Amino acid sequence: MSDHRLSAIQAANQVDFISHSPAQTERVGLRLGELLLPGDLLLLLGTFGVGKTQLVRGVARGLGSDDLVTSPSFVLVNQYRASPRFAGLPIYHVDLYRIAETAELTTLGLDELWSGEGVCLIEWPEPAAPTLPEAYLAIFLQHLSETKRQLRMAPFGQRYVELLNAFKETTFS
């Protein structure tokens, strides 16, 4: 799992902070989820146990979904539904952990998930790097200690710079 295109880039306007618990990671996701719009794409980068699925759980809650959010590592895609307040938007929770190579993801129609009506979150997105749109919000997660995680949000494209600004407003002010 090492595609340098995704992990080496540095974006302006990025936001760093530290989460002290899974609950806090989920709250960050919730704040972010409330601000998402159809067509938004979030990439979650980081190794095992850093809280990628936990963050997605928060995003789903932020979009008013009560669906059970679990790891899609084996099933590749979980789909949740946002509440009516968010027009019942589909939330696609994708996990490319099991994809060993940059295969033709189009055969599965996966590319439709991140160009469609829904909100799309991708864990282990490296194999899809060459097929991804230019604009997305990348979230790098990493272990600091057993319970602490560093989260770095890096926006690519105007939409995500604005999203992150709105996020900073609602979360830190």
Added chain:
Amino acid sequence: MTVEPKTILALETSCDETAAAVVQGGRRMLSNVVASQMAMHQRFGGVVPEVASRQHILSLMPVVERALEVVPGGWEGIDAIAATYGPGLSGALLTGLNAAKAMAWHRGLPFVGVNHLEAHIYANWLLEDPRTDVPAPEFPLVALVVSGGHTLLALLRDHGDYELLGQTRDDAAGEAFDKVARMLDLGYPGGPAIQHAAQGGTSAMTLPRAWLRDSFDFSFSGLKTAVLHRVQERRERDAQLLRPSSEKSSASPGQPPPSTPTSRPQPQILRGKRSLERSREPTEPTAPVAPAPKSALDPRFVGQMAHAFQESVVDVLTTKTVEAATRYNATAILVAGGVAANVRLREELSRRASVPVHAPSLALCTDNAAMVAAAAFYRFHAGLQSGWDLDVVPSLRLGQ
């Protein structure tokens, strides 16, 4: 009332395998053909969906033809067709479902879509030896479905009458096996690799168990992370031992040696050792975890971790399943799914349960079409049949 179709041809294409089978009366297997893509995926270290979908298309008709070879009268001997419609990979599911619908339409046969999870449970109805007549399981039953994508506990009151008692809140048990195997540099598939490595371990080391009190839900994410932390710790220690002392200083000057574990078991999971991490509180991201040069882990350490991990998973699965069986007066426990092949899980369930524990043979634990045909038989039996408009449901749940 339609006539109950006795002999069913079923297709299964939800993930790895392209499978077709013919089963009579829901129990007697005439054929059970699985074209495994395991070898191919093994080469890539995981499921490659592009390989999966394309391979299903290539393998499907040869597999169906093989399955029909042994049926007296061939197609004439088939009363109905079934296929898995979820959960699974949508592209893969579509291949099997559409092929099954087309064949049924063309031959004027009834068609029914089957839930893959339900099918796993019905593997327990299949007769391993077609000449014997072991009685079918009697309701009420408690079923534990454990695979790479799913972990759930269900109460079965009758055919088609299920209650989901609990399920995983994060990772599936099989997924945890797979990821821990990867952390320990064991091969793919992770289940057999862990089981094999665990034989070299003892119960000297223990890992946390997430009990989630008063619930039949499961959680294996914390256990996975606990293993990761121990492996990281071990790698850092190995790296420090290997590195000349002058290079150590930059990372952690004056850091105390890894202390002996001080913390007693604590209520929450994810507790344990933390001594190595405490000294660095970076304000900017450093390199990703485990920056230490990756050398081979000590096989004894790997054995201990594999053992401790397996015991933790087996303990939680067994405890909850036995509890559910007692609470709902189950006549037996049914185990299904790929992890049901785990020998320790079978042993421990049989040891602790007061009712019989049934698990299919290894070949019927993993994905196959015979289990789909068995489930389909009882769906027809209950008067259920699918319309031509049935679509795949990639996130289908049990009882839906």
